[in-house]
Amino acid sequence: MRKIWDIHGGVHPPENKIQSNQKPIGVMPLPDWVSLPLNQHVGAPARPLVKVGDHVKTAQLIADAEGFVSAPVHASLSGKVVAIENRPIPHASGMQAPCIVIESDGEDTWTELQPCENYMDLQAEILLEKVRSAGIAGLGGAGFPTAVKLQPDANKKIDTLILNGTECEPYITADDVLMREQANDIIAGAQLMAKLLDNPRILIGVEDNKPEAIKALTDAAQNTAIEIISFPTKYPSGGEKQLIQILTGKEVKSGTLPSEIGIVLQNVGTAVAAFQAIKDGIPLIERVTTVVGRSLQIQRNVHVRLGTPIQHLLSQHGFDENNCARIIIGGPMMGYTVDSISVPVIKTTNCVLVPSEDEMPTPPPTQPCIRCGHCADACPANLLPQQLYWYSQAQDFEKLQAHHLMDCIECGACSYVCPSAIPLVQYYRASKGAIRQQQIDKQKSDRARLRFEAHKERVEKAEAEKEAKRAARKKAAEEARKKIDLTKSQPAEKSDTAKLDPVAAAMAKAANTKADPADEKAKIERNLESARNRLARFNHQLNDARNENDEARAGKLEPKIKQTELKISELENKLAQMAKT
Amino acid sequence: MLAFFEQYPIISALIALTSLSLVFGAVLGFASVKFKVEGNPLVDQVDEILPQTQCGQCGYPGCRPYAQAIVNDGDQINKCPPGGQTTINALADLLDVEAPSLDEEHGEESDVKTVAFIREEDCIGCTKCIQACPVDAILGAAKHMHTVIASECTGCDLCVEPCPVDCIDMLPVEKGLKDWSWELPQPANIIATDKKPHSENAA
Numbered sequence: 001m002r003k004i005w006d007i008h009g010g011v012h013p014p015e016n017k018i019q020s021n022q023k024p025i026g027v028m029p030l031p032d033w034v035s036l037p038l039n040q041h042v043g044a045p046a047r048p049l050v051k052v053g054d055h056v057k058t059a060q061l062i063a064d065a066e067g068f069v070s071a072p073v074h075a076s077l078s079g080k081v082v083a084i085e086n087r088p089i090p091h092a093s094g095m096q097a098p099c100i101v102i103e104s105d106g107e108d109t110w111t112e113l114q115p116c117e118n119y120m121d122l123q124a125e126i127l128l129e130k131v132r133s134a135g136i137a138g139l140g141g142a143g144f145p146t147a148v149k150l151q152p153d154a155n156k157k158i159d160t161l162i163l164n165g166t167e168c169e170p171y172i173t174a175d176d177v178l179m180r181e182q183a184n185d186i187i188a189g190a191q192l193m194a195k196l197l198d199n200p201r202i203l204i205g206v207e208d209n210k211p212e213a214i215k216a217l218t219d220a221a222q223n224t225a226i227e228i229i230s231f232p233t234k235y236p237s238g239g240e241k242q243l244i245q246i247l248t249g250k251e252v253k254s255g256t257l258p259s260e261i262g263i264v265l266q267n268v269g270t271a272v273a274a275f276q277a278i279k280d281g282i283p284l285i286e287r288v289t290t291v292v293g294r295s296l297q298i299q300r301n302v303h304v305r306l307g308t309p310i311q312h313l314l315s316q317h318g319f320d321e322n323n324c325a326r327i328i329i330g331g332p333m334m335g336y337t338v339d340s341i342s343v344p345v346i347k348t349t350n351c352v353l354v355p356s357e358d359e360m361p362t363p364p365p366t367q368p369c370i371r372c373g374h375c376a377d378a379c380p381a382n383l384l385p386q387q388l389y390w391y392s393q394a395q396d397f398e399k400l401q402a403h404h405l406m407d408c409i410e411c412g413a414c415s416y417v418c419p420s421a422i423p424l425v426q427y428y429r430a431s432k433g434a435i436r437q438q439q440i441d442k443q444k445s446d447r448a449r450l451r452f453e454a455h456k457e458r459v460e461k462a463e464a465e466k467e468a469k470r471a472a473r474k475k476a477a478e479e480a481r482k483k484i485d486l487t488k489s490q491p492a493e494k495s496d497t498a499k500l501d502p503v504a505a506a507m508a509k510a511a512n513t514k515a516d517p518a519d520e521k522a523k524i525e526r527n528l529e530s531a532r533n534r535l536a537r538f539n540h541q542l543n544d545a546r547n548e549n550d551e552a553r554a555g556k557l558e559p560k561i562k563q564t565e566l567k568i569s570e571l572e573n574k575l576a577q578m579a580k581t
Numbered sequence: 582m583l584a585f586f587e588q589y590p591i592i593s594a595l596i597a598l599t600s601l602s603l604v605f606g607a608v609l610g611f612a613s614v615k616f617k618v619e620g621n622p623l624v625d626q627v628d629e630i631l632p633q634t635q636c637g638q639c640g641y642p643g644c645r646p647y648a649q650a651i652v653n654d655g656d657q658i659n660k661c662p663p664g665g666q667t668t669i670n671a672l673a674d675l676l677d678v679e680a681p682s683l684d685e686e687h688g689e690e691s692d693v694k695t696v697a698f699i700r701e702e703d704c705i706g707c708t709k710c711i712q713a714c715p716v717d718a719i720l721g722a723a724k725h726m727h728t729v730i731a732s733e734c735t736g737c738d739l740c741v742e743p744c745p746v747d748c749i750d751m752l753p754v755e756k757g758l759k760d761w762s763w764e765l766p767q768p769a770n771i772i773a774t775d776k777k778p779h780s781e782n783a784a
């Protein structure tokens with residue numbers, strides 16, 4: 001018997017798994033339309049490759065990954081793209097996001113797939129590319145792109161691959177029935193993933209409340225080195241860091257990823273998806289989802305195409321709207337309610353829970369915290385929930401961070417045990433959001449400060465340059481004046497009247513400023529030349545005007561010619577005088 | 582030596598104290614030179630808290646000058662409308678003074694963040710807004726269309742006034758999925774007298 005470790009805290013809520021795990025996985029009739037959000041995973045939204053009006057086939061690539069942490073989206077049925085627009089998505093905010101909407105043609109014609117029988121002979125890079133292009137994202141609920149996790153890092157050796165078959169959250173049995181029915185696929189998927197990660201040891205962790213699943217996996221894993229490990233049922237053993245601690249005894253450091261300690265964790269459903277993507281070439285276009293709750297006539301698990309509206313899913317199971325307290329995506333502990341039944345099933349939708357009012361009554365009114373400390377006993381992350389609660393109320397973000405709010409996995413164990421029915425997790429989620437926003441604002445204001453300082457520096461520099469130029473000009477002007485004063489000083493000294501009389505001074509200055517005679521001569525010659533040219537042009541124009549009998553124009557030109565002639569004679573005189581002197 | 586100390590205890594005590602004070606004085610003197618802090622670190626701390634919109638609504642040409650005025654000239658800390666009450670509280674906390682409410686004279690606090698937007702078909706390329714922008718977030722050249730780098734715009738409004746054709750609008754920043762976060766639950770009022778009147782609850 002293998003040694004297993006225990007985690008701190010945890011709770012034992014009623015499991016409520018029996019309702020849905022007794023029936024085989026059902027197959028849903030195709031919906032009339034599907035709405036495929038571009039962002040069903042963690043990371044950047046995919047970029048649409050189709051236009052409205054395009055006809056697409058099932059499994060055809062319709063949106064490609066944008067960036068490294070992203071995943072492509074494939075058509076989950078054949079038909080016409082009728083819209084690429086904002087539609088309701090399963091998200092706690094109730095907001096809308098860009099979706100590709102496909103109207104079914106009812107035929108479900110598939111695009112050509114590329115199956116591969118001898119997949120174990122392929123190179124790791126090719127396998128990884130197949131996983132990436134199949135759009136696989138973690139099916140356990142977080143939706144992290146699988147290919148990114150399987151990308152080997154040269155600096156870190158992965159020594160353990162853990163498949164997570166824990167499924168600790170009440171009501172959800174999607175992984176449970178998948179392990180019973182497709183144990184062989186899970187084992188094959190695990191071996192594939194191990195090949196990508198340079199053959200680490202493989203552990204599959206399953207809670208001991210799923211004996212059938214454990215048996216199926218153990219049978220399938222005979223003759224392999226894969227270990228199936230069962231451990232006592234406790235919520236939330238299926239958390240990534242919790243399961244790693246249970247199976248290996250190692251703790252993942254705060255703020256780091258499991259790969260830091262050489263561990264990669266994948267959901268069992270993800271393993272099946274990866275196996276099918278590589279062997280059969282089927283991209284991720286459907287998943288197993290638990291449909292459960294007392295407002296349904298049939299409660300079971302189904303293979304459902306991604307993008308199928310929940311409305312369709314529920315109506316196939318005898319949904320009684322009047323008996324339904326709320327619609328929860330995910331389980332009762334970590335799930336969130338949605339208002340619209342037109343939201344689609346996406347890659348991360350592992351459960352649709354529609355409880356009746358008596359099954360999941362409205363929580364009693366919140367009462368004040370009595371400092372009983374049950375929450376601290378229940379916290380699997382070893383935090384102090386009541387302290388976090390106080391600081392959340394006071395919005396004391398520094399203290400919250402000092403108390404490691406960011407390590408909270410939002411499992412809801414603290415809220416579950418709270419005798420005052422305080423919605424603790426909601427406080428933490430709100431505070432986490434506020435802290436994240438504060439960090440973004442801080443970054444932005446730091447950038448603004450830098451830009452402002454750079455701007456100020458630039459303006460000052462430009463100002464200084466201008467100032468320097470002005471000073472240089474002033475200096476040059478002063479020097480010129482000094483020169484003038486110097487040449488002027490001799491006549492000025494002769495008579496004091498010249499100094500006092502501004503007219504005389506100006507005349508003296510004019511006399512002095514007379515430039516070099518050679519320059520003067522050249523200038524006059526230039527003027528003369530241009531005057532002659534002008535005269536010739538005017539004469540020419542006059543001729544034209546006369547030829548056209550345009551008397552008015554000729555009349556205008558004549559005085560101009562006279563003027564130019566006068567100017568020429570004047571300039572010639574000047575030139576003659578200069579020649580004399 | 583020992584005999585001298587025994588004979589004149591008062592003088593020896595004085596010698597001991599004097600030499601001690603000389604040694605410590607030397608150490609302190611050395612430390613004050615070696616670990617001298619350039620400038621006033623408090624200005625940096627205050628500047629850190631201010632929102633860096635550089636809008637000048639406080640009457641100073643930017644956040645840092647206001648920080649300097651607060652620290653060096655003891656100016657009021659309630660002149661920053663973009664920062665609002667949160668900033669005033671943080672400043673009061675830092676400077677250990679009572680937190681006043683925002684001085685309405687300098688503007689009102691707004692919940693909606695805005696960003697400048699140039700209607701490009703109306704822009705005549707006069708560069709006046711470019712000169713007005715304190716964070717160089719407007720791009721363009723003379724007689725060429727200008728545009729705002731939205732991610733760098735602090736929403737300070739300073740470019741709106743100089744525009745001769747009024748082609749700059751301050752648009753509210755759209756809140757998308759990425760900006761969304763859970764809201765803090767309303768505190769419960771289980772004691773009857775704590776309960777707000779029904780109309781307020783509904784509002």
